[in-house]
Amino acid sequence: MGGDDFHKGVKAAARTLDGSGLKILIVHTRWNSEIVDPLVRGARQALARLGVQEQNIVVRDVPGAYELPGAAQRLIRQSQQQSTNLVGAVVDDLMTAAGELSGSVTGTAPRDPAASVKSGPFDAAICIGVLIKGSTMHFEYIADATSQGIMRVGLDTGVPTVFGVLTCLTDDQAMERAGIGRGADPGHNHGEDWGAAAVEMALLAL
Numbered sequence: 001m002g003g004d005d006f007h008k009g010v011k012a013a014a015r016t017l018d019g020s021g022l023k024i025l026i027v028h029t030r031w032n033s034e035i036v037d038p039l040v041r042g043a044r045q046a047l048a049r050l051g052v053q054e055q056n057i058v059v060r061d062v063p064g065a066y067e068l069p070g071a072a073q074r075l076i077r078q079s080q081q082q083s084t085n086l087v088g089a090v091v092d093d094l095m096t097a098a099g100e101l102s103g104s105v106t107g108t109a110p111r112d113p114a115a116s117v118k119s120g121p122f123d124a125a126i127c128i129g130v131l132i133k134g135s136t137m138h139f140e141y142i143a144d145a146t147s148q149g150i151m152r153v154g155l156d157t158g159v160p161t162v163f164g165v166l167t168c169l170t171d172d173q174a175m176e177r178a179g180i181g182r183g184a185d186p187g188h189n190h191g192e193d194w195g196a197a198a199v200e201m202a203l204l205a206l
């Protein structure tokens with residue numbers, strides 16, 4: 001790990017009060033899984049290299065690229081709501097404690113912080129899929145909808161959402177961009193870039 005990566009990794013590992021580190025969401029498709037799966041592995045390897053802890057990576061799958069934005073938005077919002085609930089719970093505890101100190105409240109057991117601090121909001125998300133052109137305009141419509149949709153998720157939720165969708169004209173183009181090309185040069189796994197981008201964007205907001 002380079003010096004720069006080291007510093008990113010240290011920050012990634014020390015991101016929260018409970019030291020749990022950055023929390024990353026990966027949503028990937030089942031379509032073209034023989035190419036998507038290596039991309040997901042590449043992203044996870046990059047996240048690990050940069051200090052993101054395994055237990056803080058949440059992975060979910062959807063049918064195809066068109067489902068990526070909706071799933072990402074739903075899961076991000078859910079994590080943010082859990083976080084809001086958690087803040088509310090902590091405020092309740094503080095009010096209870098204050099009441100006990102002032103003698104106005106007795107006998108209320110304080111919430112166990114360890115029991116409630118389970119999963120904060122995601123710090124970044126990565127949407128991974130592979131679109132391969134067929135013989136109709138279907139490819140163009142899905143590619144446009146998916147890219148616009150993923151952009152909107154990041155902007156609307158405030159959680160950096162990496163566009164990890166290959167839009168290829170041939171199988172070989174996609175395989176080479178997953179590092180599993182059939183030629184002499186297997187190519188470069190773009191999933192690694194997406195993992196690094198997720199950490200960088202997550203740290204930007206800290």
Ligand SMILES: Nc1c(NC[C@H](O)[C@H](O)[C@H](O)CO)[nH]c(=O)[nH]c1=O
Pocket residue numbers: 029031032063064065066067129130131132133142
């Ligand atoms: N042709 C590809 C698809 N098509 C399926 C759509 O993404 C979507 O799941 C369906 O239209 C139902 O809403 N998906 C890919 O990810 N890759 C393709 O090449």
Ligand SMILES: CC(=O)[C@@H](O)COP(=O)(O)O
Pocket residue numbers: 131132133134135136137138139142
């Ligand atoms: C990206 C697609 O939806 C594409 O694979 C569908 O193929 P076709 O255009 O031949 O129906």
